[in-house]
Amino acid sequence: MTTTVETAPDDRVLTPRARTVARRGLFWVGVAVICILVVGASLLLTRGGASSGLLLDPASAAPTGAKAVAEVLRGQGVDVILPDGFDEALAESGQPGTTLALYDPSGYLSEERLAALTGTAGDVVLLSPGFRQLQALAPGVRAAGASDPDTPLDAECGGAAGRAGTISPGPTFAFSDDTASGCFPADTDGFALVTLPDGGDTLSLLGPSDLLSNDLVILHGNAALALGLLGGTDRLVWFLPSIADVEATGPPSLGELTPTWLVPVTSLAALTVFVAMFWRGRRFGPLVAEDLPVTVPAGETMEGRSRLYQRTAARTRAVDALRIGAVGRLGNALGLSRHAGVTEVSDAVASALGRNPAEVRGILLDTLPASERDVVALSDALRDLEAAVAAAVDPRPPTSAR
Incomplete structure (x- = not known):
């Protein structure tokens, strides 16, 4: 008996060639190349748009930055200082003839640090201060809400605000302090700018701080107000606190994290469990199996x-x-x-x-x-x-x- 074994032709390739594999992956290679080109073009187009992502950053040329105001102040002879942290800001603010501009929307600075920083500086300008900043530095002032976004605010007062004439709308403040004065009244019964005397210096609270940004400073009299508030002295310390400026007090101890009711409740629960174990754990002897004489008729x-x-x-x-x-x-x-x-x-x-x-x-x-x-x-x-x-x-x- 003869057995015939059929073999595959010599030109039949069972393993895919490198060219076949490359042809199958050509689509995904093209997709990857296109993605890389899009990302690269985006980086090139936005490379000079902003040097920082912080709002009102004097070193940022982005629309939300404030480099335009800082450069104009430098052109007028004002030394604009951008401290890297709280310690440097505290040291620079203590120099004579210094104005401090503080913008801390996230509330990184504690009340003690706010008091220490503003106490050493001369004139202080708080940009959009929050509730904690108002309580620490101006307890007689409270937030009054945002004004109509479509209606610019008129000064109705003198000084730098009077020279500005009209500014962009935004948050406003109401005050009960007799020594305070307000400019730019709004429909919220508040003012966009509130000024309080601080010894021989001045504490200014500016609600619509975004008027200092590069895209809004050219509107209305925003530039005039910015230069009048920040350019009153030869030195300006423009401080933007970060997460690094939060005071490190160390993690709380276990006793501080433990609520006062935890120990009594756990003690009572443990005592209850112990009593229940003793009650249910008593032995009454072994179980006795007993056949009960019960007969159920099949008919039933x-x-x-x-x-x-x-x-x-x-x-x-x-x-x-x-x-x-x-x-x-x-x-x-x-x-x-x-x-x-x-x-x-x-x-x-x-x-x-x-x-x-x-x-x-x-x-x-x-x-x-x-x-x-x-x-x-x-x-x-x-x-x-x-x-x-x-x-x-x-x-x-x-x-x-x-």
Whole structure:
């Protein structure tokens, strides 16, 4: 016997070539190249747009920065100083003839640091001060809400504000301090600029501080107000606190973090658990198994189940119970295996009785009751079927009644 083995042609390559793999990945390579080009172009286009992401940063040329105001002040001979941290800002603010411009929207400086910084400086300009800054430095002033964004604010006062004439709208302040004065009244019954005397110096609170930004300083009289507030002395310390200026007091101890109610509650819970364990853990001796003399007659059990089936209208389940018992008894009477199925028993019964197999199968399996009367009828049919099979397999001749 000759066995022929078919081999693949020599030019059939099962392993993909490098060229095939490269061709499949060409699409994703193109997508990666396009993404790199888009990112590179974005970086090139925005490279000179801003040197810092901080708002009102004097070193930032971004629209939200304030480099324009800082450069104009430098052109007028003002030394604009940008400290790197609180310590440098504190040292620079203590120099004579210094104006401090403080913008801390995130509230990084504590009340103690605010007091120390403003106490050493000359004139102080707070840009959009928050609630904590107002409480620490100007307790008689409170926020009054933002004015109408479509209506510029008129000065209605003299000095640098009067020279500005009109400024952009924004947050305003109301005050109850008799020594305070307000400029640029708004529809909120507040003022965009509030000035308070601080010894021989001045504390100014400017609500719409964004008028110092590069994109808004050219509107209305914003530039004039900015130069008048920040250019009053030869030195300007423009301080923007950061997260590094937050005072590090160390993490709280475990005792400080623990609430006062924790120890009593846990002690009471532990005592309760201990008492419950002692109560439930007492031994009453080993369990004693005792057979109770209870006998339930089979008739009562059958009657009870029948009533339950009747109450729940479980006709199909009741008939199934009757059929299961009947099929088992018919199989035993015909000498079938106990593993014989309903079909096998049905055929054997039809053969023994000489009846239609479909009729016998309907009694044992197929017919479904639609009412309680059908259940009784099926029960009678099963009983008659069992009696007929018992008579058919009984070799003894029937006895005649005398």
